[in-house]
Amino acid sequence: MRNPLESPSDERLMHAAIQGDSGALGVLFERHHADVYAYCARILMDRDAAADLLQETFMRVHRYRHGFSGDSRFRPWLFRVARNACRDHLSRASKRTSTEAEWLRDRPLPASEAPSDVIVALEQALARLPADDRELLVLKRLHELSYAEIATIVGCSEGAARVRMHRAFARLQQACLEKERVT
Amino acid sequence: MRCEDYQARLLEHLAGELDPEAANELVSHMASCPACREARDRTTRLWQALGTLPVPQSPAGARARFDEARERQARRRSPGAWLRMAATLSALLLGGVAGFAVRGWVSPLGTPSATGSSPDSPQFLLLLLESTAAPSVEPERQAALVREYGAWAEQLRADGRLVSAEKLADDDGLRLGAEGPAARGSPDALMPAGYFVIRARDYAEATELARSSPHFRYGGAIDIRAIEPT
Numbered sequence: 001m002r003n004p005l006e007s008p009s010d011e012r013l014m015h016a017a018i019q020g021d022s023g024a025l026g027v028l029f030e031r032h033h034a035d036v037y038a039y040c041a042r043i044l045m046d047r048d049a050a051a052d053l054l055q056e057t058f059m060r061v062h063r064y065r066h067g068f069s070g071d072s073r074f075r076p077w078l079f080r081v082a083r084n085a086c087r088d089h090l091s092r093a094s095k096r097t098s099t100e101a102e103w104l105r106d107r108p109l110p111a112s113e114a115p116s117d118v119i120v121a122l123e124q125a126l127a128r129l130p131a132d133d134r135e136l137l138v139l140k141r142l143h144e145l146s147y148a149e150i151a152t153i154v155g156c157s158e159g160a161a162r163v164r165m166h167r168a169f170a171r172l173q174q175a176c177l178e179k180e181r182v183t
Numbered sequence: 184m185r186c187e188d189y190q191a192r193l194l195e196h197l198a199g200e201l202d203p204e205a206a207n208e209l210v211s212h213m214a215s216c217p218a219c220r221e222a223r224d225r226t227t228r229l230w231q232a233l234g235t236l237p238v239p240q241s242p243a244g245a246r247a248r249f250d251e252a253r254e255r256q257a258r259r260r261s262p263g264a265w266l267r268m269a270a271t272l273s274a275l276l277l278g279g280v281a282g283f284a285v286r287g288w289v290s291p292l293g294t295p296s297a298t299g300s301s302p303d304s305p306q307f308l309l310l311l312l313e314s315t316a317a318p319s320v321e322p323e324r325q326a327a328l329v330r331e332y333g334a335w336a337e338q339l340r341a342d343g344r345l346v347s348a349e350k351l352a353d354d355d356g357l358r359l360g361a362e363g364p365a366a367r368g369s370p371d372a373l374m375p376a377g378y379f380v381i382r383a384r385d386y387a388e389a390t391e392l393a394r395s396s397p398h399f400r401y402g403g404a405i406d407i408r409a410i411e412p413t
Contacts, residue, residue, distance in 0.1 A: 022253070029249055037241035051242050058249050059256070122232050140198070141233040147200075162195075169194060173229055 010074035018065050025065075029058050032075070035143060036082050042138045043086050043131055053089055057082040076152040079139070083153055090131070125175035133168035140165055184212075186219050193226045304382035306346055307389040310406040311398055313376035331397035339381055344392065346380040373404055380410070 008016070010031065016024035036057050041050035060081050068077060126134055139145045139153065151161040189212050195201045196209055213220050339345040383389035386409065393405045 025253075026246070026250065029246055033245055033249075034238075034241050037245070038238045041239035047239065047242075050239065051245070054241060054245060055249055055252060059252055062253060062256075118232050119236065122229075122236065126236075137233065141230070142236065142238065166191065166194060169226075169229070172233075173225070176229065 011070075011072075014065065014068050014074050015070065017062070018068065025058070025062055028061070028074070028078075032078055033058070036078065038142065039079065039082055039138060040086055042126075042142065043083075043135055044089065045127060049089060053082065053085050056085045056089075060085060073149070073152075076145070076149040079143075079145075079149075079153045080155075083135070121176060125172055125178075128175050129168065129171055132164075133171055136161070136165045136168040137172060184208075186212075186216060186222075189213070189216075189219050190222045190226075193223055194230070197227060197230045302382075304384060305412065306410040307381055307383050307386075308406075308408045308410055309379040309381060309389070309393050309396075310375050310408070311377045311379070311396075312373040312404040312406060313402075328397070328401070331400075335396055336379070339379070339392065344381045344383065346382060348377065348379040350377040351375055376403070 010028060013024040013028050017028070033054060037050055037054045040053040040057070041047055044050055044053065057078070061078065064081070068074070126137070129137075135154070136150065139150050140147075145153070147158045147161045147165070150165070151158045154161065154164075156164070189209055192201060192205065192209055196206055201209065213223055336345065336348060381389065381392060383392060386407065389407050389409075393407055396405060398405060
């Protein structure tokens, strides 16, 4: 956790970036690149594409920094930029999206930690969901964002974000049950 | 409240987002309802499993790659041909063209007296697109480039065809209300860099005028659109 007295907030760094401080953007990259990469990798299910989209996201932040509103929170804005980059990528490369099998094979695991059956089944169920469902689950559970922040990112009301999250979770439960029935 | 209403609150409860009163109500209902307890256990298991999914780790060298990309862009966006072209066009449009060297360029359509357009001729937008991957122009070549574009623009003006022209700012601008074009932001995207509004009889003549632009020699492209008469 950053000490707010010692390190500037994300919003303050964005303000500095808008004023031409190129170092500020580097600090923001260091702070958030892991989250942006994880989000892109989960949404796209393609690690190589996620590495490119991580770069693309921060280049867009650099390019569109003047569009960042002074009273906005940076993190939801950043995820929204990443989301738009992912959507552009998906619309360009819809025919090249990795299959579930490729995603699982592609996922490097620590040698000492074999995947449990539960995790494998969950990964497969998640992979079968529509990208919009997966996105809600990832933003909520992996990135622990509030519904207000998710609403900003996906462009809906807070209530709608809550409803969509419930539906996505129900579909994930259903997909897990179906998986159990098959195996 | 019905069981399904309680079950609908389970996710908020697990995320710690229920207010204390609602949380207490939920907990006491669970204590007396086996069906809701089963739903709670099922939901909790999945919620916890979701939280243990491995987080994909960003590749090594990501920061260095980002810094390099920014440096490349800064070089590409450094004042170059287009900046000079803007100054040239401003001078042309303000009438400050006295002494401007127009050499080595011949209008494809002859002299104004032979072909000149009337103020009633249709107007066309020539949208000059520039590759974002185009290398910046060497300083020693910039003067020649400015002369080429300037001569082209001046000939359009002398022929009475130039209505207006501007260079766009060296950024990617914004688009509201829709997702950006697919190619936007890709390394070799064609981005609008400037525009000319000209007068021509029809698309054929506008195309001929556009083809005479030096823009094509520098990897550029031009969109031609007829402007709807008002």
